[in-house]
Amino acid sequence: MNAPRTTARQAHNSDWLDHAIRAGLVAYGVVHLLVGWLALQLAFGEKEDSASNSGALHYLAQQPLGGFLVWMIAVGMLFLVVWRLLEFGFGYRDESDDKKRWRKRATSLGKAVIYGAIGWSAVQVATGSGGGGGTDSTTAKIMNLPGGQLMVGAIGLAIIGYGVSLVVRGWTEKFREHLDAQGQAGQDGSAYVLMGKVGYIAKGVAIAIVGGLFCYAAITHDAKKSGGLDQALQTVLEQPFGPVLLTAIAIGIAAYGVFCFARAKHLSR
Template sequence: MTQAGSSARGAAQSANDSKSLDWLAAAGLVAFGVVHLVLGWLVIQLALGDREGEASNSGALAQLAEQPFGKFLVWAIGIGMILLVIWQAIEAAVGHQDEEGKKRIFKRLASAGKAIVYAVIAYSAIKIAIGSGSSNSEKGTDSTTAKIMDLPGGQILVGLIGLGIIGVGIALLVQAYRESYLKKLDGEGKSGKTGDAYRWFGRIGHTAKGIALGIVGGLFLYAAISHEPKKSGGMDQALTTVLDQPFGPVLLILMGLGFIAYGLFCFAWARHLDR
């Protein structure tokens, strides 16, 4: 490793060990929690027959921007997401020191993936805050999928994207079952009646997100198999698919409550962060 590379890695390690990073991560998690609270509310509204708001991360941000002081809140969320990007980027570079070998590599790759997700949400928030956000992300999803399919091996790529999203959904369901999300909290956050509440918020929230992402991934996979880009879609299309099923409104209300639970878990995570 060159001296410059060694210095950069040393600086990243120092940042990772800094208490300031805890505050940075906590602020970002609060912003992430707010996004899920609004998303949960939109999902419940969709279940009750209101299809005006888009039940997705960008839709939640757009709805929030329309409220009093909404633009200020969306700016704050955008900044919070950028803080999460910085946190996960550092974790991807030098984090997870308590792990070894392949497990450390896997967790660092997972942190890199989270950084990308947070960056996308940050980009959406900033676009909406400055008034240039799109009100129809589903159309954008279709267009992007179509462009990917036009590439050599594009149909396979879309299928792999679908499998990847399904994999993330399954991972969230496994975390819910094993309660491994509790590792994110310090000892105080796992004790007493408050700890029990956090445990349920985490279990319900991770289950709801896992199911939703599984459906999103399934839509991408179906689009790849059928070679129809319009069959792919984001969160809003996935939730609409659930709504059209028997007992769909009831299922959707439960999922909306699940997203709200995940948002509350994010607040607990921020309060009792254990890196």
């Protein structure tokens, strides 16, 4: 009975998992660089693809060797899902406070879902089976359920909360814990920390806007008011000084991608 559990614990502490995590973080960084590039194109009125994770994958698929690279991202996301699930099941054992331990494990589970969603999107793009629906159609289905309007509002508040947590993590530089000592030292370390700070804050702002769209959809009972990252960035673009603000967010999202590369090189977990 304990053999599978023991094997999973060993896997969680193994060197091969470190290599898998590094590969996954590189893939995650590539996705963010592409999203940042598409958002920058949107800011300058030259957008052809959706400035979202799915749009980034479609953009990558159109490049030379794009299909192969999209599959590599799918595999990388799978590695990150495995990592977070092992973390959920066996991580944070040195945390003395049970509430903190389970809160951290719940966060790991949530990240596994996010990575899984990106990985599934990559598989759909690679196999040509993507399309259909969209965020607003999914929201509409939820809205039609009993208490659906409240559920959509709750989802929006949860997304806003996650976005705010990223902003706080970036502002307080709590993300430093993801880098080993070498990754925080010297000029390179200072650059990594700067990339992380800018990246976490920009990504948090973008995600909070997505949550705001969900809340607005719940208040107006109009599923079409909700949307993903692409619609959130469109909303930014429509504001006063929108292109300037969107350019800053695009650079920030790309900076988060660079930080993912630094984290892969100087992994601390």
